[in-house]
Amino acid sequence: MTKTGTPALPGEPGQLAPAAARALFRAGLVSPTAGWSRGFAQANLIIVPKALAFDVLLFAQRNPKPCPILGVLDAGETSGPLLAGGDIRTDVPRYTVYENGTMVAEPVDISGYWREDLVTFIVGCSFTFEAALQDGGISIAHIDQGVNVPMYRSSIRCAPAGSISGPMVVSMRPVPASQVADAVRITSRYPAVHGAPVHVGNPAEIGIADLGRPDFGDPVSIPTGHLPVFWACGVTPQAAIMESRPALAIGHAPGHMLITDARDSRYLVP
Amino acid sequence: MTKTGTPALPGEPGQLAPAAARALFRAGLVSPTAGWSRGFAQANLIIVPKALAFDVLLFAQRNPKPCPILGVLDAGETSGPLLAGGDIRTDVPRYTVYENGTMVAEPVDISGYWREDLVTFIVGCSFTFEAALQDGGISIAHIDQGVNVPMYRSSIRCAPAGSISGPMVVSMRPVPASQVADAVRITSRYPAVHGAPVHVGNPAEIGIADLGRPDFGDPVSIPTGHLPVFWACGVTPQAAIMESRPALAIGHAPGHMLITDARDSRYLVP
Structure with missing residues (x-):
């Protein structure tokens, strides 16, 4: 799947359902997501090979304030309940790709980088x-x-x-x-x-x-x-990738988040 | 390290510091821990080989209500900040050992089962x-x-x-x-x-x-x-081990918990 063309924005981004916002990004729109799909949680992304997944999940467990995990897609999975009907390879407006800790690309689509052993971590966002x-x-x-x-x-x-x-x-x-x-x-x-x-x-x-x-x-x-x-x-997590220099890791471009189907209110305690 | 003898209980268990309680169990005392070291968090235990650790940590992440992770000891580690100066192999009053999903032993010391690839998950407890x-x-x-x-x-x-x-x-x-x-x-x-x-x-x-x-x-x-x-x-987690039948897993005997150095109040939100 690759992005082609740049669709027009249909109305006010704050009013878009998450699936509609993801479809726009999938179709090629590139935009920061602040203010989009109001009331729904946006998320950070960190994607690593399975061999590194335990270390990343444990890093998140040990550092819950910076790395609150909202969901994890199994190795090779490209969708899940937080992005129903979506595709993690295309539904974020812009990504970052790190090789050996260095950012080598900021693509709008990571289909070309995808591997069956990639595990996706969806991380809470202050929006x-x-x-x-x-x-x-x-x-x-x-x-x-x-x-x-x-x-x-x-x-x-x-x-x-x-x-x-x-x-x-x-x-x-x-x-x-x-x-x-x-x-x-x-x-x-x-x-x-x-x-x-x-x-x-x-x-x-x-x-x-x-x-x-x-x-x-x-x-x-x-x-x-x-x-x-x-x-x-x-x-x-991206700063840790830069310091720890694994062979491959993929994130989102800062401010260009995954818009999830989870309502903000789901994360309110008590 | 093995347990020898059975030490006498010095005074009221509710007043014991966590390290003192753990030392008693290490020395051979066997007792349920309800009411011990009041004000300090007690914890469930699940210990698995590193090869299974990602699955267990992800299971916990996906099921935070039954499996709230308080801490993880790296492969082979036998102590950590939640049990300063302690030893996870001896400091719980009684353990459960599962082979292929079947409980095969309820030892008071797991030194004989210890392997350098074992990862320990310390899980919150309703006490x-x-x-x-x-x-x-x-x-x-x-x-x-x-x-x-x-x-x-x-x-x-x-x-x-x-x-x-x-x-x-x-x-x-x-x-x-x-x-x-x-x-x-x-x-x-x-x-x-x-x-x-x-x-x-x-x-x-x-x-x-x-x-x-x-x-x-x-x-x-x-x-x-x-x-x-x-x-x-x-x-x-132990019920999941029984159903999922990994070659080896170790837990605590129900009610016989790890007494940690963390105060209960650490886990109060907001």
Whole structure:
């Protein structure tokens, strides 16, 4: 299956059913997915050969804040309940391909890379709790500013697992001092999509020298009276791939997520 | 390392530090662990060869209510942060050994079975939320009656993973009708130790013909006005081992748990 042509966007992306959004990407549309299919969980992707799958799943188990697993497709499987009728090789708008830890391509379709031994991990994404933050009266700077969320390689080390190790990648959202407690309270109820923040207020302490120069995504301006609040980020597995250098791994391009059929509310606890 | 002699119990088991409790078991004491080391999380155990480890970890990921993973020891590792200074081969009071799905031994020490390719999964246990239920004013029948919790093979099927499949095992606690909502609310805040009930009130509907004849543990009497409430149970991996028949697997004897260094409160959300 390969993508041909570029379909037009039928109406407002926020109103699209997940299957309809995936069909558009499958047909060739390329777009960041922020704001798409509102109410449905979007997800990070990490795809590795079966020989590496235990290490990756154990890495996720040991680092549940950056790597909350929503689903796993068995070796060779290209669809599953989180993307009913879909195809993991084509339904994400843009992918990243790593060989020996180096990104070698950013294709819009990975059919040409597919192998029967590839295992797909579907990892929770903070887009789910961003909707809850907005519902709680907390504005999201990167949405308001129309850019991708800023993400940073922190100095926090993940717990290693077998051949996989790496730094925790964190996303940052500026929050008014008066709303920091609310932001913690609201996001802590979504452990399956990164949960509570990992750090509040002092970027230098987690190895971030310059908030204006994120490692992934775009910088956002921080209004006076706002604190930078850091959440564990689903790009962490890709940073671990870069450090651990397996022969092959495939991810999603940051901000270009898998739109799943799971409602955000499924991940709300208690 | 083998157990020799039977040490005397120094004082009240509920007051023992986890390391002291483990040392007693290591030295030869055999006892159910209910009520021991109050405030610290006890855990189920499932130990399998590395070749089966991905399937078991994926089974746990797909069935988080019965199989909440608290920690994983790498192949050949016999200790870890959940049992600092301990030895997984000796520190549980009694084990179960399965060959081709059949229990062949219930040793108090598995040193003789140990292999360098064995991977240990430490799985959350409902003892953690039982303390919270009691704090919430809900009495626990099997504790009051001085017996082990009754456990049943239900007709609920777990999501399979590779070579591993099986039924969900459930534990049952009678709860007064007026406190069922409280019991749900309280346990739902402990997703890492089985979380909210999977069923309330109708055992026949989940394949349990006779509450008086549990598959594991002991029957308890159900007072008038109480409903039987069912929670997913950490014996589920052992039921899956019995059905899936791998060459070798090792568990804990029901009620004879690993006492970990993790406080119960670590598993409280949000």
